[in-house]
Amino acid sequence: MPTSDEMTATVHRYTAAHSAGDVDAIAGLFAVDAVLVDPVDQPAHLGRDAVRAFFAGTHESIDGMELVATGPVRAVGEWAAVPLRARSTIGDTIYEVDIIDVFTFGDDGLITEMRAYWSSADIRASQIPTGRH
């Protein structure tokens, strides 16, 4: 079983790979037979290839998405949970939403399941302030 430090490091690699738009790096953190439910009220994506395809679609439709932890990773047993904020900018509008991701890990340290708690109803839109020179 991975240690708490190893699970925490993988979660940080996960958010960094998202912010870099590196879908191969994201997919590489998941087990071949991993299960992804993102958000949790939507159908599951089954297997690493499906995980990669899902996030490739996400990053094609949301250019320059950043995913940042807003608090420490809670790692215990074979699980890690973390509060996150996703942010993207389209034109002069900033879109943000708060997320909690819960990861389950296998003995080899790969992610076997990830469940993402967030709702599209909670996406906030704000205008980039003008007049900043």
Added chain:
Amino acid sequence: MPTSDEMTATVHRYTAAHSAGDVDAIAGLFAVDAVLVDPVDQPAHLGRDAVRAFFAGTHESIDGMELVATGPVRAVGEWAAVPLRARSTIGDTIYEVDIIDVFTFGDDGLITEMRAYWSSADIRASQIPTGRH
């Protein structure tokens, strides 16, 4: 199924009841056949009576525990997840730990399952600053 606002309100009642040390109010938020796993690497408590007994023990051993949300509730489908911080003071020492609680709700709005992600290894101890008059 409860609405997102209803699930969010129940989570806030849950944290307030903990901070008040009101174990009857806590237990009343759970379904009769609820499952509690707190933290997630420990055996489950099955049923409202077991939930009440578990939290009664918690509040007997940790006097004056406060449980405070450190970010918004993420409510979606039949679930709600929230980042929390538990704090207690024993003598001149403050103990704190970061937690993520994930709740599942039944059609009647009662909690059917709660899973708490935190580790006793992450409890931080600090001294109350002296010289504050």
